[in-house]
Amino acid sequence: MTIPSTSAEIEPLLHTMADEIRQQLGDKQPLLVGIHSGGVWIAKELARILGVDFFAAPLGTLNIAYYRDDFTRIGMHPQVTPSDLPFSVDNRHLLLVDDVLHSGRTVRAALNELFDYGRPASVTLAVLIERNGRELPLQADIIGQSITLSASQHIKLTNNNGLQLELQSNEDIYDQ
Amino acid sequence: MTNNQLTDSGQLRHFLTIEGLKKPLLTEIMDRAEQFSSISNRQVKKVPLLRGKTIMNLFFENSTRTRTTFELAAKRLSADVMSLNISTSATTKGESLLDTLHNLEAMHTDLFVVRHNQSGAAEFIAQHVAPHVSVINAGDGCHAHPTQAMLDMFTIRRHKQHFPDLSVAIVGDILHSRVARSQIQALATLGVGEIRVIGPKTLLPTNCQSLGVHVYHDMENGLADVDVVIMLRLQHERMQGALLPSAREYFNSYGLTEDKLQRAKPDAIVMHPGPINRGIEIASSVADGPQSVILEQVTHGIAIRMAVMSMALGAQSEQHETHS
Amino acid sequence: MKLHISNGHIIDPASQLDSQQDLFISDGRIVAMGDHANDFTPDQTIDASGLIVCPGLVDLNARLKESGQEHTATIESETFAAVKGGITTLCIPPDTDPVIDTPAVIELIEDRAKKANRTMVLTMGALTQNLQGELLSEMLALKEAGCIGISNGLNPIKNTLIQRRAMEYAATLGLTLFINAADPWLQSQGCVHEGTVSTRLGLGGIPEAAETIAVARDILLIEQTGVRAHFHCLSTSRAVAMIAEAQKKGLPITADVSAHHLHLSEHDIGNYDGFSHVLPPLRSTRDREQLQQAVRDGVISAICSNHQPLDNDAKLGPFSETTPGISGLETLLPLTMKLVDDDELTLQQAIASLTCNPAEILGIDAGQLKVGGKADICIFSPNSHNECQPQQFISAGKNSPFAGWLFNSEVLLTFFNGRVVYQKQ
Numbered sequence: 038m039t040i041p042s043t044s045a046e047i048e049p050l051l052h053t054m055a056d057e058i059r060q061q062l063g064d065k066q067p068l069l070v071g072i073h074s075g076g077v078w079i080a081k082e083l084a085r086i087l088g089v090d091f092f093a094a095p096l097g098t099l100n101i102a103y104y105r106d107d108f109t110r111i112g113m114h115p116q117v118t119p120s121d122l123p124f125s126v127d128n129r130h131l132l133l134v135d136d137v138l139h140s141g142r143t144v145r146a147a148l149n150e151l152f153d154y155g156r157p158a159s160v161t162l163a164v165l166i167e168r169n170g171r172e173l174p175l176q177a178d179i180i181g182q183s184i185t186l187s188a189s190q191h192i193k194l195t196n197n198n199g200l201q202l203e204l205q206s207n208e209d210i211y212d213q
Numbered sequence: 214m215t216n217n218q219l220t221d222s223g224q225l226r227h228f229l230t231i232e233g234l235k236k237p238l239l240t241e242i243m244d245r246a247e248q249f250s251s252i253s254n255r256q257v258k259k260v261p262l263l264r265g266k267t268i269m270n271l272f273f274e275n276s277t278r279t280r281t282t283f284e285l286a287a288k289r290l291s292a293d294v295m296s297l298n299i300s301t302s303a304t305t306k307g308e309s310l311l312d313t314l315h316n317l318e319a320m321h322t323d324l325f326v327v328r329h330n331q332s333g334a335a336e337f338i339a340q341h342v343a344p345h346v347s348v349i350n351a352g353d354g355c356h357a358h359p360t361q362a363m364l365d366m367f368t369i370r371r372h373k374q375h376f377p378d379l380s381v382a383i384v385g386d387i388l389h390s391r392v393a394r395s396q397i398q399a400l401a402t403l404g405v406g407e408i409r410v411i412g413p414k415t416l417l418p419t420n421c422q423s424l425g426v427h428v429y430h431d432m433e434n435g436l437a438d439v440d441v442v443i444m445l446r447l448q449h450e451r452m453q454g455a456l457l458p459s460a461r462e463y464f465n466s467y468g469l470t471e472d473k474l475q476r477a478k479p480d481a482i483v484m485h486p487g488p489i490n491r492g493i494e495i496a497s498s499v500a501d502g503p504q505s506v507i508l509e510q511v512t513h514g515i516a517i518r519m520a521v522m523s524m525a526l527g528a529q530s531e532q533h534e535t536h537s
Numbered sequence: 538m539k540l541h542i543s544n545g546h547i548i549d550p551a552s553q554l555d556s557q558q559d560l561f562i563s564d565g566r567i568v569a570m571g572d573h574a575n576d577f578t579p580d581q582t583i584d585a586s587g588l589i590v591c592p593g594l595v596d597l598n599a600r601l602k603e604s605g606q607e608h609t610a611t612i613e614s615e616t617f618a619a620v621k622g623g624i625t626t627l628c629i630p631p632d633t634d635p636v637i638d639t640p641a642v643i644e645l646i647e648d649r650a651k652k653a654n655r656t657m658v659l660t661m662g663a664l665t666q667n668l669q670g671e672l673l674s675e676m677l678a679l680k681e682a683g684c685i686g687i688s689n690g691l692n693p694i695k696n697t698l699i700q701r702r703a704m705e706y707a708a709t710l711g712l713t714l715f716i717n718a719a720d721p722w723l724q725s726q727g728c729v730h731e732g733t734v735s736t737r738l739g740l741g742g743i744p745e746a747a748e749t750i751a752v753a754r755d756i757l758l759i760e761q762t763g764v765r766a767h768f769h770c771l772s773t774s775r776a777v778a779m780i781a782e783a784q785k786k787g788l789p790i791t792a793d794v795s796a797h798h799l800h801l802s803e804h805d806i807g808n809y810d811g812f813s814h815v816l817p818p819l820r821s822t823r824d825r826e827q828l829q830q831a832v833r834d835g836v837i838s839a840i841c842s843n844h845q846p847l848d849n850d851a852k853l854g855p856f857s858e859t860t861p862g863i864s865g866l867e868t869l870l871p872l873t874m875k876l877v878d879d880d881e882l883t884l885q886q887a888i889a890s891l892t893c894n895p896a897e898i899l900g901i902d903a904g905q906l907k908v909g910g911k912a913d914i915c916i917f918s919p920n921s922h923n924e925c926q927p928q929q930f931i932s933a934g935k936n937s938p939f940a941g942w943l944f945n946s947e948v949l950l951t952f953f954n955g956r957v958v959y960q961k962q
């Protein structure tokens with residue numbers, strides 16, 4: 038199994054996702070919501086590929102810092118960009134986008150937050166990378182690519198002059 | 214003087230006074246408040262950040278408004294919050310104040326919000342709580358009211374660009390005002406160009422200049438070309454003890470009217486920590502006028518208190534982490 | 538019991554003695570001084586090499602809390618603390634409970650003091666009945682019962698007419714009036730010096746004028762009535778200047794200062810440190826310097842402990858709700874000697890302000906070492922290095938702001954009437 042890393046390798050995955058989105062939500066005037074920060078980058082790419090009119094409103098962003106379940110252990114994030122949903126979610130079909138689906142805790146927090154804004158008609162989850170290691174009963178509807186990693190490995194999306202995926206292992210992290 | 218408000222790594226553990234805090238920390242409080250303020254506009258005005266935390270509002274002195282904003286702030290962060298009004302007659306001795314405190318601590322309180330009519334009470338309580346408990350000063354005697362000062366700074370920042378360019382006048386009973394003391398310290402820390410205080414000598418502390426302010430005894434000169442006018446509440450009991458002859462004379466000399474406000478810059482904003490005494494320190498036409506941001510201050514109070522509460526409780530987590 | 542104290546460095550400011558000599562004690566009195574005594578066979582010889590031997594200290598102002606507040610401290614506990622501090626004569630103000638305004642109270646206190654039998658305990662009688670500042674006390678009866686002076690304690694007399702008459706009456710009886718000078722109204726609003734610290738901390742201030750106005754009024758009345766007067770615990774440089782002026786005019790006025798006012802200022806309150814809550818309040822650093830200067834100049838001739846033992850709860854609370862006062866008996870000598878170490882006072886000045894000067898103010902035969910005199914003696918080391926630990930105080934009051942201070946002087950032995958009443962273990 039090859040793991041995509043460069044923009045060139047990511048681009049076809051985005052197109053796969055866009056096709057799937059068109060098929061599933063094409064007639065539903067969906068609203069686009071990205072999870073800060075990787076999910077927002079992917080959402081922007083998807084909006085570019087699908088065209089400005091595909092979504093009914095500008096991109097919404099979610100920052101789940103206030104919904105995390107590890108505040109008691111780690112405390113406050115140094116800097117929090119507030120969530121910004123420039124539309125009402127009530128009775129709308131939402132496309133929720135994140136970069137990597139791993140434990141599922143981020144998506145859990147995002148769903149909690151979304152429901153604090155109102156009652157959407159449906160939420161569809163799209164992720165660039167789906168990997169093993171789920172800790173919650175959650176799954177993605179639209180997936181760029183599924184990969185299998187060891188427990189000590191992490192995959193991270195960066196955005197310096199184009200999107201890139203980086204594979205890190207715990208050992209690397211400790212080295213830093 | 215050691216600053217026991219901060220953790221070893223400089224995080225806010227207690228919030229007792231502005232004194233001794235550095236500009237980046239004050240800016241951080243305002244930035245966080247900015248982030249939290251959007252929550253109040255949502256359908257569900259609540260985030261689960263402090264779920265499972267217990268916050269105790271200890272009010273040894275009555276204040277419906279301040280207590281309400283602290284309660285709301287706690288609730289918007291999903292903390293469990295209790296408000297206790299404790300009459301000071303029940304705690305005439307320090308011993309029983311500590312008894313009260315330790316009893317509530319035994320109920321696993323994580324954060325105390327304290328208002329007390331004696332200067333230094335919050336400091337005293339902070340010295341005596343267990344290491345995992347935080348204290349926020351909601352006003353102690355004539356000493357400090359740091360969350361009020363921060364919400365005022367936040368309000369000023371929303372309207373004015375650059376603190377160093379500003380001239381700010383604080384008008385009224387500086388001597389007995391914990392709000393004024395904290396405001397002066399916050400304005401100075403944020404680098405405000407000029408801080409003025411205006412009032413009769415009976416209502417100004419001796420050595421007022423030692424606070425780093427310019428002292429005026431009349432509105433005519435004191436308000437000239439200022440960007441921000443902060444009016445202080447005049448307690449009715451000041452008429453006793455020969456501090457002032459009458460409310461009428463006070464209003465004539467120091468009450469903010471449209472006429473007197475003309476001396477300030479045309480875009481000057483008018484602030485007041487509330488609750489306002491109409492016709493004593495401020496005319497209704499000014500309080501309700503276009504330059505007044507008094508109601509905005511109240512709104513911002515919630516976001517500032519959310520910021521401070523989450524920072525103090527977040528610093529606790531950090532301490533746990535580093536000490537375990 | 539015959540005692541021989543050998544090789545000590547004897548300091549006796551009354552006789553300007555400052556040399557190495559031996560002391561010979563018999564039957565509670567000093568029988569000889571010098572290198573030897575004829576026909577003297579000591580029961581015990583104490584080697585005082587390297588130690589200072591001086592008269593037992595005389596403290597003009599110490600509250601023992603008995604009678605009235607025995608739960609806080611007792612004559613038994615506090616006289617023990619006194620001798621640990623080298624003090625052999627204590628003078629207690631009349632604000633006990635009941636107030637010292639009848640001979641019965643004096644008898645009670647003297648009785649307890651005799652039982653403790655460690656120090657002389659002298660009483661000040663109340664100037665007015667129950668210290669209420671309205672009716673004169675029976676001063677003659679108090680004098681005959683043994684009062685050393687007369688005072689209204691910490692309750693200043695508001696009514697100038699009554700103050701004048703009380704002075705006149707005391708003058709008639711030849712009693713010395715001891716005054717804690719404070720304008721009651723200016724003092725009532727505050728708990729700290731009115732200045733930068735009160736402004737910063739938002740605490741009620743006691744202006745300098747609270748002291749100067751009272752001192753000015755009383756000096757004028759002293760001049761008019763001719764009463765002999767002594768001011769306790771001055772705190773401001775301006776009051777000191779006024780007293781210096783009055784002394785220059787020849788008025789019969791003396792003054793003391795507490796040891797803590799010579800060391801601390803308003804800034805020591807820091808962040809609401811209740812242990813620094815005292816009355817009169819700690820003033821500015823300039824005031825502190827001028828108080829030291831006044832001791833050098835002799836305007837202030839005595840240093841007192843202003844001892845006020847308090848139980849722990851008294852200091853547990855927001856600053857203004859704490860009880861003012863410092864437990865000072867055990868720090869009086871080390872604090873005064875610290876001024877010698879810091880070159881603020883000469884050794885003679887320091888010891889004089891603790892011994893013969895206060896004795897002279899009281900008009901008693903104490904505070905000096907002389908052949909035929911009472912053997913009340915303090916022997917201390919000027920070179921011991923110890924950290925002040927209030928929790929180790931013998932006094933029932935552990936309330937001291939000097940925790941952690943390093944002291945060079947430490948009392949090793951105290952004699953009262955020729956008997957060892959304290960010996961360092």
